[in-house]
Amino acid sequence: MIEFRSVGKQFDDGTRAVSDFNLVVPSHATVVLVGSSGSGKTTLLRSINRMVEPTEGQILIDDVDVATQNPVELRRSIGYVMQHAGLLPHRKVIDNVATVLRLCGIPKKRALDRSAEVLGTVGLDSSLYTKYPSQLSGGQRQRVGVARGLANDPNILLMDEPFGAVDPIVRAELQTEMLRLQRELEKTTVFVTHDIEEAFALGDQVVILKKGGEVAQIGTPQEILADPADDFVRSFVGLERGQRTLRIEEKDGQRIVVDEYGRPAGVLQ
């Protein structure tokens, strides 16, 4: 369980990213922080493994304040997946995944075996294990990034727009993969994105953030769609633009689902 208690962050240059943020992320659940740029979502995520030090409030992991822990040890115990994967360009794929294990002092042989196992879990072809990151496609790199985050079998997984830089088809594929991994591994996951569709697809809980880390609404995707808290949320999730109000039209004997503007959204079966 991760708990944010009145967390605030003001950067050295005086910009305020977040103020008085409260949230509980239950164990084994996926919570998605979603918001536009400047909403403080990444700052909040990075406060969990002390990549950012909050200026106010506390963050607790299983009732232990992270501020009392050694940041380097803390980071090794938490999986972290970032946009563009952030792989080390001078290490082969499998060595990238083994990084954290080796940092924790696990013998090389065991670290590599475990890495191969996790790479298998995320569905990367074994012929790619000995390639360098630059030889992989964006989607493959992202799988390696996820595998690296999972290698140490952490309880917590932090994901910072991990699928933000890949094309829509690969993105959908990775999201499906992510849902499968979540069912199998049940990590406590905090996921940051600016894409509300992605948030609804992956989140057990979705936190919609306004500017400066102000919470607009917290809830399951169903709750948010059924009962948006205010106009900001309504607009953010697309209810105002009419993309979410669907109706059925008959065309050539097929029943087609269209949105408010008559743009086809799918086929009803």
Add this chain to the structure above:
Amino acid sequence: MNWALANRDLLVELTWQHVWVSAVCILLGFALALPVGWFAYAANRSPRRPMRQLSGGVLSIGSILYTIPSLPLLVILPSLLGLPWLSVLSIVIALTVYAFAIMVRSVADALRSVPPMVLDSATACGYSRTQRALTVTLPLAGPVMLASLRVVSVSTVSLLSIGALTGVRNLGSLFTNGYNRDFTTEIATGIVLTVIVALVFDAIIVASGRLLMPWSRVVRAGGGE
């Protein structure tokens, strides 16, 4: 060719002088530039303004040293240090100063060229500061440093022959001697041998780069992240 064969011993001796003096200058210059360049890089990222100014100052000193023409430096240094003009030590110091002056800026540039995202990701994985510096920053800055080491190597080997003007023995002695005797073969031999030494040094640097950084070719070919 006949002349070269007849004077084999002399040529071997001069080549050897040339090789060891330039090798010492290149290595010494690099060894000094690495910590100083690293300091300039780190100081430049400091939030404190005086540190950043100090960083700029260090790099400017490198740049000024580099602007001093070689022959004047070669004659001024011994006087400053109380050494005779003929001393090998003074030419070693002069060329080390140049090697250092070129390398110090490129070490700082090389370190700066390491993608911040990769460093951030390494920190997030749980690298300590020292681990990150030695196993991530340093190797990733390697290719840029290597490129500048190649420039230093070529220019050191070529510059060393100027030392012959103050009487230091190396392949440059073939130029002064050949000119005084009006003997072009000797000069041509000297040029060829100097170029060969430069090429061999370059090949050694490139080969050690491939050995130490097997990923650098792949990364360049693949366009990198």
Add this chain to the structure above:
Amino acid sequence: MSLINDTVAWLTDSAQWSGGSGIPWRVAQHLGYTTITVLAASVVAVPLGLYVGHTGRWKNTAVLVTGALRALPTLGLITLIVLLTSVGLTPAIIALAVLCIPPLLAGIYSGLEAVDPATVDAARAQGMTETQVITRVELPLALPLIIGGLRSAVLQVIATATVAAFIGVGGLGRYIIDGLAVRDTPRVLGGAIIVVVLALLIDALFAVGQRLAFRHASPADSHPQLKEKTA
């Protein structure tokens, strides 16, 4: 130290400040050689650099040749060319010019190459001729790097022109070479100091010029210095 006093005495002796071997005349000679050499090298380097930089053709060859030229020892090339032709100023200038081509050429083609291809493409799409693309887009944007190359070239010629005194031409190198021959330390040091001061002054002038050019080419950015050395 008496050496310092002697050198200062040499430098301030009024006899050094007039006549055909006086400091003003030697400085003028040195700057004259430098100017002629750089102009001569430009005749080759400018069109070649523009061609390589603009078309991107022969780029690898240009890199290879400039690299190889850099490996040539200055003193060796000067003595060889002079012996093969005739003793005198012209062969010495030719030798200096050959060594001056690499930095000039590199400055021009790398400057042109560094111009954003999208900008060049946009200029062409708006209907500029190739000449207009070069003169109105590529050259102004490449100016800082070109001046950087010019800076390296000029400083290098100042240094190699000193060395060229060995084959009998004038300039400030005379003091060093002649002083060395007769073990006249104050003269050697005095000459060396003048060359150093001259080089630093000219470098400072270029630094200012480069800054102005960069402000012109890219008003909102700052730029690293670009220099190289071969002599």
